[in-house]
Amino acid sequence: MAARRVSATARHLAGKGRSSTADPLELEREGASFDPSVLAAMLAGGADKLALTRALNLQMSRDPALGVSVNRHGMSRAEERERSAIAVRRFVELWREDESAEVRRAREFAFALAWPSAHGRVSNHLDLFLPTLRALASDEQQARWLPAAEAFRMLGCFACTELGHGSFVRGLETTATFIPASAGKPSCFEVHTPTATAQKCWIGTGAQLATHAAVFAQLVAPAARGPSERRSAAAASHGSGQLRRWGIVVLLVQLRDTTTGRLLPGVSARDLGPKMGRNGLDNGLMAFSHPSWMGLTAA
Numbered sequence: 001m002a003a004r005r006v007s008a009t010a011r012h013l014a015g016k017g018r019s020s021t022a023d024p025l026e027l028e029r030e031g032a033s034f035d036p037s038v039l040a041a042m043l044a045g046g047a048d049k050l051a052l053t054r055a056l057n058l059q060m061s062r063d064p065a066l067g068v069s070v071n072r073h074g075m076s077r078a079e080e081r082e083r084s085a086i087a088v089r090r091f092v093e094l095w096r097e098d099e100s101a102e103v104r105r106a107r108e109f110a111f112a113l114a115w116p117s118a119h120g121r122v123s124n125h126l127d128l129f130l131p132t133l134r135a136l137a138s139d140e141q142q143a144r145w146l147p148a149a150e151a152f153r154m155l156g157c158f159a160c161t162e163l164g165h166g167s168f169v170r171g172l173e174t175t176a177t178f179i180p181a182s183a184g185k186p187s188c189f190e191v192h193t194p195t196a197t198a199q200k201c202w203i204g205t206g207a208q209l210a211t212h213a214a215v216f217a218q219l220v221a222p223a224a225r226g227p228s229e230r231r232s233a234a235a236a237s238h239g240s241g242q243l244r245r246w247g248i249v250v251l252l253v254q255l256r257d258t259t260t261g262r263l264l265p266g267v268s269a270r271d272l273g274p275k276m277g278r279n280g281l282d283n284g285l286m287a288f289s290h291p292s293w294m295g296l297t298a299a
């Protein structure tokens with residue numbers, strides 16, 4: 001290896017190498033026992049994919065609204081947040097114009113490498129919220145919500161973790177209480193944060209941007225008739241009827257007005273502060289006080 005490096009350096013100094021620069025990285029590449037461009041194509045999944053990635057990188061680096069080439073190291077958190085929100089808007093414009101899913105995937109990957117925290121604001125929607133909607137919502141629910149979600153007319157976040165509960169999903173405390181239809185009103189679920197430890201914690205885009213959330217919660221509903229009713233010692237008393245917990249459900253909850261971005265009544269959210277390398281992404285601490293919305297899964 002050392003001999004190859006010496007030989008490449010000698011070739012370079014003698015002006016015989018392919019390189020016209022003294023960049024040590026170039027010298028290393030010239031001394032490689034394989035063709036780096038072949039390796040680059042292999043890692044990208046083929047020469048065509050590599051060409052696409054490079055074209056997108058170039059296009060994105062030259063786009064001032066996207067701002068991926070701006071030096072962010074001296075920016076305040078507020079400034080990086082603002083710039084990343086502008087970048088997200090531009091990303092969505094470009095993403096809407098992309099002609100295929102392959103180009104969109106490549107664009108998202110390039111954005112992730114160029115500006116991880118701005119990409120985080122997009123990926124919470126594309127890679128966490130949307131797959132949850134696709135996997136858990138009924139056909140009817142998907143017909144109602146997917147077109148808006150896929151077109152970024154709503155921005156979703158993924159609200160599982162709570163202040164007191166991370167990996168242990170079964171221990172989550174947020175409740176989703178089933179309210180049966182009455183007096184002409186359709187049935188719904190009321191979402192509630194009963195304790196401080198039940199606050200949804202670290203939720204990406206929850207602090208500022210997300211308009212909707214996939215909220216993981218304990219389903220509270222009337223105890224069933226039959227054998228399970230005999231187990232009603234475990235059932236919680238709620239209002240006039242016997243209610244019990246049925247396990248974790250995921251609900252689609254609207255957090256903010258999609259036009260003004262203001263939090264809706266019954267929803268609170270605050271910022272969790274600075275994060276090394278991720279200041280462009282707004283991770284939030286969220287709580288609910290009985291807003292009603294729809295369920296995506298049965299218990």
Ligand SMILES: Cc1cc2nc3c(=O)[nH]c(=O)nc-3n(C[C@H](O)[C@H](O)[C@H](O)COP(=O)(O)OP(=O)(O)OC[C@H]3O[C@@H](n4cnc5c(N)ncnc54)[C@H](O)[C@@H]3O)c2cc1C
Pocket residue numbers: 124157158159160161164165166167168201202203204275283
């Ligand atoms: C920057 C950032 C962004 C995030 N974004 C989101 C988001 O958008 N949405 C969201 O819902 N969450 C989000 N999270 C939360 C993240 O998913 C949780 O931190 C994660 O689920 C772990 O939970 P915890 O931190 O409470 O750790 P814990 O669950 O308390 O785990 C602590 C440690 O105990 C270990 N452990 C836990 N349970 C067991 C077990 N049963 N057996 C053995 N070992 C165990 C774990 O491996 C870990 O080492 C984010 C977190 C960060 C830091």
